[in-house]
Amino acid sequence: MVVAGTAVLVRRALRRRIRTSPLWPMPALEEVRNRFPPVEAPSYVFVVGGIGITPVLPMLRALGDGRPWRLLYGGRxxxxxxFLEEVEKLGGDRVTVVAEDEDGLPDLDGLLGDVPEGAAVYCCGPEGLVAAVEERFPQVRLERFAPRTAADGNVAFEVELRRSGRTLTVPADVTVLAAVRAELPDTAYSCExxxxxxxxxxxxEGEVEHRSELGGTSHALKAVGEDTERGDSMLICVSRARSERLVLDM
Incomplete structure (x- = not known):
């Protein structure tokens, strides 16, 4: 039994400080507030990439030592x-960490080759990871979130990267993040x-159309304990311009 998702929109959980929220720890798995369907199983396997740990962590807390589980956690x-330190403390030898700069890409065949019969497998992470898990578990159930595309009324616009002295055009079918990374490959990103x-x-400069699923800019940072909400910033992986031109401090 497999449940997977590329973006679990845990609004109630993400609007609180994850580490101190009264919602956690949960006494039972079915009480966890996320959009993974609650599944009763003899054991659990979690495959997570990067920020995908956010909806999975409360499930790990809820399971505790009550039922067998293990986690494969990957990242750049x-x-x-x-939450890597907390995850490792929580799971001990039940947690396998794969950092690409140290270990390369995770060996899914080796790491998932001995999944116990009847185990519930949860996956949350980048599309490539979810697709790879789906390939190995054909019965996987998917929950996907897709950013808006040109079919949703996107238009091209211009972005000036002020500190870099560069100006680029963002096509209707390309995110600001993708366009910026073509010029500045080291630009930080994770969930997309x-x-x-x-x-x-x-x-x-310019007017932003905020498209964050959390209702604007910086809410995501507040969700993980940052108190830096600003009205003059944007999440460039999903948000776009309302004006013909944006100027970013990059």
Whole structure:
């Protein structure tokens, strides 16, 4: 039994400080507030990439030592993986961490080859990870969130990267993040779906159409304990311009 998702929109959980919220820990798995269907199973396997740990962590807390579980947690670097220290303390040897800069891509065949019969497998992370898990578990049930595309009325606009001295055009079918990374490959990002806050950038000029699933800019940062909500910033992985031109502090 497999449940997967690329963006679990845990609005109630994400609007609180994850570490101190009275919602956690949960006494039972079915009480966890996320959009994974609650599943009773003899054991659990979690496959997570980057910010995908956010909806999974409360499930791990709820399970505790009551039922067998294990976690495969991947990311670009250990430093970029949210809640890593807590996850390792919580799970001990039940947690396998794969940092791409140290270990390369995770060996899913090796790591998932001995999934116990009847185990519920949960996956949350980038599309590539979810697709790879789906390939190995054909019965996977998916819950996807897709950013708006040109069919939703997108138009092209211009973005000036003020500190870099560059100006670029963002086509209707390309995100600001993708366009910026073509010029600045080291631009930080993670979820690409508007809730982790990693890609947030300061807007110097222009009008932004905020498309974060959390209702605007910086809410994602508040969700993980940051108190830096600003009206002059945007999540460049999903948000776009209302004006013909934006100027970013990049």
């Amino acid at each position: 670097t250990r430093a970029s993986m949210p 779906q508007g809730f982790c806050g990693t890609c947030e950038q300061r807007v110097l």
